[in-house]
Amino acid sequence: MNLTPFLTQYPAWQARKQMLLRRYTFDDYLTGLDFLNDVASLAEDLGHHPDMLLQYRTVSLSLTTHEDGPQVTEDDVRLAMAIEQLYEEAYKMG
Numbered sequence: 001m002n003l004t005p006f007l008t009q010y011p012a013w014q015a016r017k018q019m020l021l022r023r024y025t026f027d028d029y030l031t032g033l034d035f036l037n038d039v040a041s042l043a044e045d046l047g048h049h050p051d052m053l054l055q056y057r058t059v060s061l062s063l064t065t066h067e068d069g070p071q072v073t074e075d076d077v078r079l080a081m082a083i084e085q086l087y088e089e090a091y092k093m094g
Helices: 004-009 029-046 074-090
Strands: 014-016 019-025 051-055 058-063
Touching: 004 074, 019 029, 019 074, 029 051, 029 058, 029 074, 058 074
Parallel strands: none
Antiparallel strands: 014 019, 019 058, 051 058
């Protein structure tokens, strides 16, 4: 899959080892936890679930498709774009 258009539009995301990776940093632990929970609900709605890690104020996400892979698929890109929209609309400061 050609990820260049996605990575150009969303430069905070990185492609490594058949995964899309992104870190988000928040002002406090509870905001990071709220974001993590919102991502979990979004992932459930889309039927595609990322690996997620909360470390104090930082949420790290890893998206990959395990079937026939691991590899990055349209499902991963679709979820990443939805996560970015969530972040921009509800969590981005300034």
